[in-house]
Amino acid sequence: MRALKRFIQSLAQTKEENRHSMVGPAHLWKMKRDFQIHFLKKENLKPEHYLLDIGCGTLRGGIPLIAYLQNGHYFGVEVREDALDEGRKELNEAGLEEKKPTLLVSSDISKLSIEQKFDYIWAFSVLLHMSDEILNDTLAFVSDHLSNTGAFYANVYIGEWKEGNWLEFPVVARTFEFYSNACTKNYLAMSDLGYLKDYGHISNVKSQDNQRMLKITKN
Numbered sequence: 001m002r003a004l005k006r007f008i009q010s011l012a013q014t015k016e017e018n019r020h021s022m023v024g025p026a027h028l029w030k031m032k033r034d035f036q037i038h039f040l041k042k043e044n045l046k047p048e049h050y051l052l053d054i055g056c057g058t059l060r061g062g063i064p065l066i067a068y069l070q071n072g073h074y075f076g077v078e079v080r081e082d083a084l085d086e087g088r089k090e091l092n093e094a095g096l097e098e099k100k101p102t103l104l105v106s107s108d109i110s111k112l113s114i115e116q117k118f119d120y121i122w123a124f125s126v127l128l129h130m131s132d133e134i135l136n137d138t139l140a141f142v143s144d145h146l147s148n149t150g151a152f153y154a155n156v157y158i159g160e161w162k163e164g165n166w167l168e169f170p171v172v173a174r175t176f177e178f179y180s181n182a183c184t185k186n187y188l189a190m191s192d193l194g195y196l197k198d199y200g201h202i203s204n205v206k207s208q209d210n211q212r213m214l215k216i217t218k219n
């Protein structure tokens, strides 16, 4: 009986770990979940704000944000349907469906239509997986959907390399100048908020903790 219980428990764990590993290393899942809402609260996110989470994945960061924000104020966009399906399951398991988040699968953000301006736009570990063309489309979307006083936050690798892939996505480092020029082209202004580790992102993977957080606002 005990062995059966352990077997069932191990199946459950594997299922959870499988879900968590769809957005990164499973052992860092909780730290990366907690980091997101802590960072945004430090940047003054309030329940009444509207937030768009670009590349929301399985709602690793999304679930605490949905719980915190008022009904209908969380919007998530994701390119992988299977990842968002897991997010929907997690939403149900967390008993948060009544918060009525808008969850959208979109393979091309330049064709996405959302009738909402956002106080916060968030892309955690997403821009660094985009080609230059998709990055530009994303910034154009941000420019159209950010409220005049709103802010778009995104973590990035700073440097000049393209290092293999993560799943079907590239892993890209760009210079501040590149990001700044891409923002200017889209009527946005960029500033560097510093290292992720200084905001509590401690993964003990130096390259990740040394990623920078960008704050992007309307020009």
Ligand SMILES: C[S@@+](CC[C@H](N)C(=O)[O-])C[C@H]1O[C@@H](n2cnc3c(N)ncnc32)[C@H](O)[C@@H]1O
Residues within 6 Å of the ligand: 022, 023, 024, 032, 054, 055, 056, 057, 058, 059, 060, 061, 062, 077, 078, 079, 080, 083, 106, 109, 123, 124, 125, 126, 129, 130, 134, 169
């Ligand atoms: C490292 S995961 C982070 C997921 C989520 N932001 C989090 O922190 O839990 C990157 C996510 O970005 C998504 N993604 C990559 N390119 C995208 C695009 N062009 N549009 C929307 N989502 C994208 C991936 O499918 C993946 O779920």
